[in-house]
Amino acid sequence: MTEHAGGKFRGALTQALSASAAPSAQVGMPLERFQAWRASPLSISQKDHDRICMGGFVDVQKADGVTASAKCPMCEFQRSQQDFVRKLRTAGVGERYLNVEWDDLDLSEPIFQRIRKACGNIDRIVREGRSLILWGKPGLGKTQMSVLIGKAALRAGYSVHLVNLGRVACMVRDYESAELSEAQAVAMMASADLLLLEDLGAGESDKLKVERRLLYLALEERMNNNRPTIITTNCTVPELTDVYGARIMHRLQPCQMLEVNHKTNFRLRVVDELW
The missing domain is CATH 3.40.50.300 (P-loop containing nucleotide triphosphate hydrolases)
Incomplete structure (x- = not known):
């Protein structure tokens, strides 16, 4: 991932994090963004990781709108x-x-x-x-x-x-x-x-x-x-x-x-x- 693409991804991810932090219903990370994160596990900051990772898992919103739990890419990378x-x-x-x-x-x-x-x-x-x-x-x-x-x-x-x-x-x-x-x-x-x-x-x-x-x-x-x-x-x-x-x-x-x-x-x- 290029620096420009990485910055764009981090910005989009930060928006998603802000949205999920709202008092309304919890929203998972969009599937496309999760897939980009999985391709580059260290592309987000440790601070952002700590906000969305729950015991090694993150919520991901699939195409049909259903939210599912998936293994955290950063935790998996560090474990490997x-x-x-x-x-x-x-x-x-x-x-x-x-x-x-x-x-x-x-x-x-x-x-x-x-x-x-x-x-x-x-x-x-x-x-x-x-x-x-x-x-x-x-x-x-x-x-x-x-x-x-x-x-x-x-x-x-x-x-x-x-x-x-x-x-x-x-x-x-x-x-x-x-x-x-x-x-x-x-x-x-x-x-x-x-x-x-x-x-x-x-x-x-x-x-x-x-x-x-x-x-x-x-x-x-x-x-x-x-x-x-x-x-x-x-x-x-x-x-x-x-x-x-x-x-x-x-x-x-x-x-x-x-x-x-x-x-x-x-x-x-x-x-x-x-x-």
Whole structure:
């Protein structure tokens, strides 16, 4: 909805609200205006919403003049947003990235344009098991892109899990007091429709053997079930191959490898001067 159309709608809605506030018989919101509100749930002010919403429902006047109760579009939208945030947390997405959207990135950069466009094909990506490696220096938005791909998959109804392999290896390395068994770790990484592997190759050398075993078993199962994996890393692809071996890396196929090499470091952007 354009700003002009939104203003026109809000003005008409305010008139309807004023009319319904009169002491005479209660009048519901005209159906046409309700449908416009449902198409743009945040197009009215919170104040107007509070005047017409009664416990999550609003009165709507249908074409035949009968007034019926309907679910409040704003309440429904807010509820769906809350449900989506819960899904992101369950998927392993940290608080820092819960509200990340494409507008938070510099969309003039070709890499962001490319990945955003690809998210429009998320069904095909998941169905065909199309994996992706995003590699480059720290702070360039690789994890943000990975999470946004995950969001697209979640919205399309697929299961997603974001994992830091080094952290998982720490949890299973101490077999006497392990927080997570090897079988549980592999199942966690292998079962999701889309796996997001964050910061691959950043682990310590003393747990590399565990990382290799977990990664091999998880990617083997994912390859056999045609499930894609998105990897972010500060390593080059040859460096990843040196660390984990060609045998493991080949289990990502079919896989696209893209370098993220623009000049903006998002972690160094200062929002407010507090120090």
